[in-house]
Amino acid sequence: MRRDNTETRILETAGHVFAETGFQAAKVRDICARAGVNLAAVNYHFGDKLGLYKEVLRYACCAAGNAATFDPALPGRTPESKLRGFVRKLLQQIYGEDRPAWPVRLMTHELAQPTPAFDGVVDQVMRPKHDAIRNLVAGVIGRPADDRQTRLCAQSVMGQIIVYAHGREVLKRLWPDLQFTPETLDEIADHIAAFSCAGLKSLGRRNAAGKRKEKKLTAR
Amino acid sequence: MRRDNTETRILETAGHVFAETGFQAAKVRDICARAGVNLAAVNYHFGDKLGLYKEVLRYACCAAGNAATFDPALPGRTPESKLRGFVRKLLQQIYGEDRPAWPVRLMTHELAQPTPAFDGVVDQVMRPKHDAIRNLVAGVIGRPADDRQTRLCAQSVMGQIIVYAHGREVLKRLWPDLQFTPETLDEIADHIAAFSCAGLKSLGRRNAAGKRKEKKLTAR
DNA sequence: GACTGATTCAAACCGATGTTTTAAAATACT
DNA sequence: AGTATTTTAAAACATCGGTTTGAATCAGTC
Numbered sequence: 433m434r435r436d437n438t439e440t441r442i443l444e445t446a447g448h449v450f451a452e453t454g455f456q457a458a459k460v461r462d463i464c465a466r467a468g469v470n471l472a473a474v475n476y477h478f479g480d481k482l483g484l485y486k487e488v489l490r491y492a493c494c495a496a497g498n499a500a501t502f503d504p505a506l507p508g509r510t511p512e513s514k515l516r517g518f519v520r521k522l523l524q525q526i527y528g529e530d531r532p533a534w535p536v537r538l539m540t541h542e543l544a545q546p547t548p549a550f551d552g553v554v555d556q557v558m559r560p561k562h563d564a565i566r567n568l569v570a571g572v573i574g575r576p577a578d579d580r581q582t583r584l585c586a587q588s589v590m591g592q593i594i595v596y597a598h599g600r601e602v603l604k605r606l607w608p609d610l611q612f613t614p615e616t617l618d619e620i621a622d623h624i625a626a627f628s629c630a631g632l633k634s635l636g637r638r639n640a641a642g643k644r645k646e647k648k649l650t651a652r
Numbered sequence: 653m654r655r656d657n658t659e660t661r662i663l664e665t666a667g668h669v670f671a672e673t674g675f676q677a678a679k680v681r682d683i684c685a686r687a688g689v690n691l692a693a694v695n696y697h698f699g700d701k702l703g704l705y706k707e708v709l710r711y712a713c714c715a716a717g718n719a720a721t722f723d724p725a726l727p728g729r730t731p732e733s734k735l736r737g738f739v740r741k742l743l744q745q746i747y748g749e750d751r752p753a754w755p756v757r758l759m760t761h762e763l764a765q766p767t768p769a770f771d772g773v774v775d776q777v778m779r780p781k782h783d784a785i786r787n788l789v790a791g792v793i794g795r796p797a798d799d800r801q802t803r804l805c806a807q808s809v810m811g812q813i814i815v816y817a818h819g820r821e822v823l824k825r826l827w828p829d830l831q832f833t834p835e836t837l838d839e840i841a842d843h844i845a846a847f848s849c850a851g852l853k854s855l856g857r858r859n860a861a862g863k864r865k866e867k868k869l870t871a872r
Numbered sequence: 873g874a875c876t877g878a879t880t881c882a883a884a885c886c887g888a889t890g891t892t893t894t895a896a897a898a899t900a901c902t
Numbered sequence: 903a904g905t906a907t908t909t910t911a912a913a914a915c916a917t918c919g920g921t922t923t924g925a926a927t928c929a930g931t932c
Contacts, residue, residue: 438908438909453765454764454765456676456677457676457765459888459889459890460889460890460891461888461889461890469909469910470909470910470911471890471891471910471911471912472891472892472893472909472910472911473908473909473910474890474891475890475891475892476908476909477908480890480891481890481891540763540764541764541765543760543764543818543819543821543822544674544760544761544763544764544765545673545674545677545761545764545765546821550821551825554821554822554825554826555825558822558826559825559826562826581843583827583830584839584840584843584847585843585847587812587815587816587819587823588812588843588844588847590815590819591811591812591813591814591815591816591819592807592808592811592812593811594811594815594818594819595807595810595811595814595815596807596811598763598814598818599763599807599810599811599814600763601763601766601770601774602763602774602778603807605771605774605779606774606778606779606782607803610803619804620804623801623804623805623808624808626851626854626855626858627804627805627808627851627852627854627855628851629854630850630851630853630854630855631846631847631848631850631851632847633850634846634847634850634854635846635847635850638846658879658880679918679919679920680919680920680921681918681919681920689880690879690880690881690882691881691882691920691921692880692881692882692921692922692923693879693880693881694920694921695920695921695922696878696879696880697879700920700921701919701920701921
């Protein structure tokens with residue numbers, strides 16, 4: 433069988449096209465032309481444009497080395513250094529040149545214009561990362577992972593990262609001098625990690641202080 | 653003239669539709685139907701779908717009380733309290749029910765699928781907010797507004813906010829229990845402000861320490 | 873009340889695009 | 903070889919959606 437050939441060629445091309453333009457705006461004719469296959473091939477193999485899209489999502493998520501990203505066994509001993517490693521990895525995944533910026537760009541489009549595959553995308557792309565961050569954060573501030581404050585902190589960390597993903601084009605205009613070299617990426621990752629750790633520890637201290645205060649209040 | 657009537661009705665309806673579905677996916681027929689005007693009205697009054705869109709942008713940005721948001725004379729004396737006020741205002745703008753979530757949602761769509769109006773949107777919607785945050789941040793860490801570190805910090809603050817705008821649908825799934833009451837909004841704003849101020853002050857301290865270290869090194 | 877210009881309307885136009893169809897050719901499997 | 907599965911090619915189909923058109927209506931003016 434060389435269904436291998438045609439099918440995967442479509443999948444990979446479609447991945448690029450969908451990532452560039454989103455599901456709606458992507459044209460089946462364009463995909464087929466770029467993949468060098470016949471127009472009817474999409475319907476033959478995937479039944480549907482949406483069918484192709486869903487398959488692309490699964491293909492992209494599995495093939496894109498995503499799994500490695502939320503490996504709990506990240507290098508570094510302290511929660512802080514783990515956090516830093518995680519942030520850097522995510523940033524590299526976002527800004528890696530040849531690396532598949534696929535899933536991220538697909539996410540951007542899904543956020544603006546959810547397709548029926550949205551829930552699947554959230555589960556496969558976002559949730560693992562969100563959970564990983566929550567666990568890391570929980571480690572730093574010493575609270576359970578499903579705690580309200582932990583979640584707020586996770587949002588804070590996540591936000592700092594994805595602003596570089598979703599705000600890419602905006603950033604180009606608001607800060608045109610910024611070049612994205614590997615060193616810059618490290619610099620940004622370090623900044624986010626330092627910024628976040630400071631915020632986290634401060635909240636930890638505040639919690640402790642709050643508890644002391646409560647004791648005082650109830651004691652008097 | 654009752655161009656008033658038809659034209660503004662189209663503008664307001666179009667604002668909603670564009671915000672919901674983005675420029676590409678928005679249908680002129682849909683807009684006209686909802687506005688209760690004839691199909692040809694759009695072309696007659698605005699020449700073009702894109703012409704309508706650009707007009708909507710101007711209309712939305714001017715009418716939506718956006719200007720108040722980046723008012724430099726924010727309440728609060730310290731930079732910290734100003735920052736907190738700013739964050740809260742932005743969040744309210746994002747999650748206000750009847751308030752125009754317009755510009756924000758339009759931004760989301762522009763990010764995923766830029767139209768020829770993208771530069772204008774950035775200038776009118778994003779840049780003022782970004783500049784305001786940069787100034788606030790600069791005030792907290794005591795560095796110039798166009799400093800590299802200031803910009804990184806501004807990104808950090810901005811990211812924490814817009815994750816609630818762009819990640820809205822994701823958040824619904826990742827944290828379904830979260831209700832968006834006004835109190836919750838305040839809570840989130842307080843969290844972001846506290847988190848950010850801690851990060852900012854820590855960087856300020858680190859800068860000072862770095863300078864001391866440099867002196868030591870050059871001295872020896 | 874007739875003229876003029878602006879506005880509105882219904883209908884048609886037309887290109888783009890997802891999908892299907894038909895037949896033939898190429899390939900893989902037994 | 904023979905059969906089933908893929909692939910190609912070209913065309914047609916159907917629908918959607920932006921745009922255009924030409925007639926009808928309305929508002930203001932002489």
